[in-house]
Amino acid sequence: QKEVEQNSGPLSVPEGAIASLNCTYSDRGSQSFFWYRQYSGKSPELIMFIYSNGDKEDGRFTAQLNKASQYVSLLIRDSQPSDSATYLCAVRGSQGNLIFGKGTKLSVKP
Amino acid sequence: NAGVMQNPRHLVRRRGQEARLRCSPMKGHSHVYWYRQLPEEGLKFMVYLQKENIIDESGMPKERFSAEFPKEGPSILRIQQVVRGDSAAYFCASSPTGSGEETQYFGPGTRLLVL
Numbered sequence: 001q002k003e004v005e006q007n008s009g010p011l012s013v014p015e016g017a018i019a020s021l022n023c024t025y026s027d028r029g030s031q032s033f034f035w036y037r038q039y040s041g042k043s044p045e046l047i048m049f050i051y052s053n054g055d056k057e058d059g060r061f062t063a064q065l066n067k068a069s070q071y072v073s074l075l076i077r078d079s080q081p082s083d084s085a086t087y088l089c090a091v092r093g094s095q096g097n098l099i100f101g102k103g104t105k106l107s108v109k110p
Numbered sequence: 111n112a113g114v115m116q117n118p119r120h121l122v123r124r125r126g127q128e129a130r131l132r133c134s135p136m137k138g139h140s141h142v143y144w145y146r147q148l149p150e151e152g153l154k155f156m157v158y159l160q161k162e163n164i165i166d167e168s169g170m171p172k173e174r175f176s177a178e179f180p181k182e183g184p185s186i187l188r189i190q191q192v193v194r195g196d197s198a199a200y201f202c203a204s205s206p207t208g209s210g211e212e213t214q215y216f217g218p219g220t221r222l223l224v225l
Contacts, residue, residue: 036216043216043217043218090153096143097155098145098203100153100154101152
């Protein structure tokens, strides 16, 4: 059974700081990784996807993938109160579906 | 360019009734995925469909749940004889072709409450 693990948090950071969110996965053969943001009562919204080892940057967001260690992380620079949400890590399964972690709740304090 | 559409957004049913949840994928997308999110839980995959085909239903409960994606019209997730444990948010996602490097875009979800 493929699994994705995330620290449920809450992770609390002050406004302007870097928030670091981590995720580990069990299937060494996994190829595609996704970060979604979910505000309370809303649907998941795609932030980033990453397929290759290393870093991928998009604005204030950086995804990092280390396949050897089977972890993927998301860094949010200059965190804003509007970034307060639950961040979901997902790995693509063999049939195309996404396997999600339970999410990390982030709180950015003004 | 309309996103993934789901209706109804909220659905209240009494135990034993049937629930029908609808999903219209994004324009040009022919692959639909259904996920369920129980309160304070992560999203769990239920079923993956293409037009007129069920590709993977490994996440579907064996009884009472069924899904279809007809040639014309939306995908439908059907729950027969609902029980309180079915209360959850049901999300539909779509992608163009289902290939490994595609992202899935989520609809707003249907919140089902079983009384």
